[in-house]
Amino acid sequence: xxxxxxxxxxxxxxxxxxxxxxxxxxxxxxxxxxxxxxxxxxxxxxxxxxxxxxxxxxxxxxxxxxxxxxxxxxx
Amino acid sequence: xxxxxxxxxxxxxxxxxxxxxxxxxxxxxxxxxxxxxxxxxxxxxxxxxxxxxxxxxxxxxxxxxxxxxxxxxxxxxxxxxxxxxxxxxxxxxxxxxxxxxxxxxxxxxxxxxxxxxxxxxxxxxxxxxxxxxxxxxxxxxxxxxxxxxxxxxxxxxxxxxxxxxxxxxxxxxxxxxxxxxxxxxxxxxxxxxxxxxxxxxxxxxxxxxxxxxxxxxxxxxxxxxxxxxxxxxxxxxxxxxxxxxxxxxxxxxxxxxxxxxxxxxxxxxxxxxxx
Numbered sequence: 001x002x003x004x005x006x007x008x009x010x011x012x013x014x015x016x017x018x019x020x021x022x023x024x025x026x027x028x029x030x031x032x033x034x035x036x037x038x039x040x041x042x043x044x045x046x047x048x049x050x051x052x053x054x055x056x057x058x059x060x061x062x063x064x065x066x067x068x069x070x071x072x073x074x075x
Numbered sequence: 076x077x078x079x080x081x082x083x084x085x086x087x088x089x090x091x092x093x094x095x096x097x098x099x100x101x102x103x104x105x106x107x108x109x110x111x112x113x114x115x116x117x118x119x120x121x122x123x124x125x126x127x128x129x130x131x132x133x134x135x136x137x138x139x140x141x142x143x144x145x146x147x148x149x150x151x152x153x154x155x156x157x158x159x160x161x162x163x164x165x166x167x168x169x170x171x172x173x174x175x176x177x178x179x180x181x182x183x184x185x186x187x188x189x190x191x192x193x194x195x196x197x198x199x200x201x202x203x204x205x206x207x208x209x210x211x212x213x214x215x216x217x218x219x220x221x222x223x224x225x226x227x228x229x230x231x232x233x234x235x236x237x238x239x240x241x242x243x244x245x246x247x248x249x250x251x252x253x254x255x256x257x258x259x260x261x262x263x264x265x266x267x268x269x270x271x272x273x274x275x276x277x278x279x280x281x282x283x284x285x286x287x288x289x290x291x292x293x294x295x296x297x298x299x300x301x302x303x304x305x306x307x308x309x310x311x312x313x314x315x316x317x318x319x320x321x322x323x324x325x326x327x328x329x330x331x332x333x334x335x336x337x338x339x340x341x342x343x344x345x346x347x348x349x350x
Contacts, residue, residue, distance in 0.1 A: 024153065024325075025325070026146055026149065026150075027278055028205055028325050029149050029150070029153055030145075030149060031205075031275045031276075031278070031293065031295075031332075032167075032203075032295070032328065032331035032332055033149050033152060033153065033167075033169075033170045033331065034170060035275060035332070036167070036169075036295075036331035036332040036333070036334060036335060037166075037167045037168050037169035037170065037172075037331055037334055037335070038087070038166050038167065038168050038169060038172075038191070038194070038334045038335065039169045039172075039335065040084070040168060040169070040172050040183055040187065
């Protein structure tokens with residue numbers, strides 16, 4: 001069911017090399033890229049590093065993702 | 076057009092041959108031929124030079140104005156991270172982490188060495204799995220509701236219509252309840268195997284819409300690699316007897332959702348960086 005047409009530009013490699021070969025749904029990727037990843041304060045675009053990322057046109061999409069990480073388990 | 080270049084950081088790992096080959100592989104996988112390592116102390120960053128004008132505040136805004144452009148950036152970032160991750164443990168950086176030059180990247184590695192090394196250690200030997208739970212009434216064997224559609228004695232079209240609508244709504248509500256219950260069980264079962272878990276916001280219908288049905292839970296779990304099979308069995312079995320509920324597992328992912336200082340299980344939420 002999660003077979004989708006391959007997006008042009010998506011890296012294609014041997015399917016057995018798990019991570020790279022598999023097509024990744026954009027929404028799953030955005031969940032991770034916009035809410036996850038180590039935040040470092042870069043030299044440029046400070047706001048970016050901080051998820052101010054996009055108060056722009058993609059508002060609906062992005063907000064639904066970036067407000068996202070509701071937190072981990074309590075230990 | 077200016078030729079200025081700035082240094083885009085994809086990921087950070089332990090300095091060494093594994094990271095060097097990750098850079099080579101990542102370059103091939105992503106088409107960034109300039110992908111290289113910038114090392115400092117025991118750490119190294121995977122870096123490529125990108126046009127400065129694209130990564131000024133204006134430039135980034137422009138790039139993110141359309142979903143297509145966002146997708147280009149996101150997939151380029153992911154291509155490098157995923158390829159590197161196959162080779163060695165790396166910490167994915169947040170999208171569009173950019174420094175003026177490699178020397179500034181080295182500064183950052185030095186300043187954050189302690190945090191970064193600790194995170195790397197925590198993630199070593201783990202992979203991230205995504206687990207999404209959907210309420211999908213269409214997938215439910217509509218048991219009692221189905222016969223309603225046939226004409227019965229004393230019925231009117233209007234009443235039939237209302238009855239059908241009610242039945243559909245009930246099926247939907249049932250599926251939602253079932254999905255919530257499954258989601259709770261999934262979290263419990265996953266916890267037995269996973270080292271940590273976070274919950275992303277459920278995916279909504281939209282321009283990059285998710286799968287069929289309504290997404291009620293969108294988890295990410297950090298799982299020791301050797302327990303992958305056990306983890307998947309534990310998760311999938313939770314929906315075995317639930318009509319109208321679908322579980323989708325994605326991954327393995329580089330540990331994006333756990334490469335943060337505050338999401339990791341067991342580490343106290345030391346800094347609230349204003350979010």
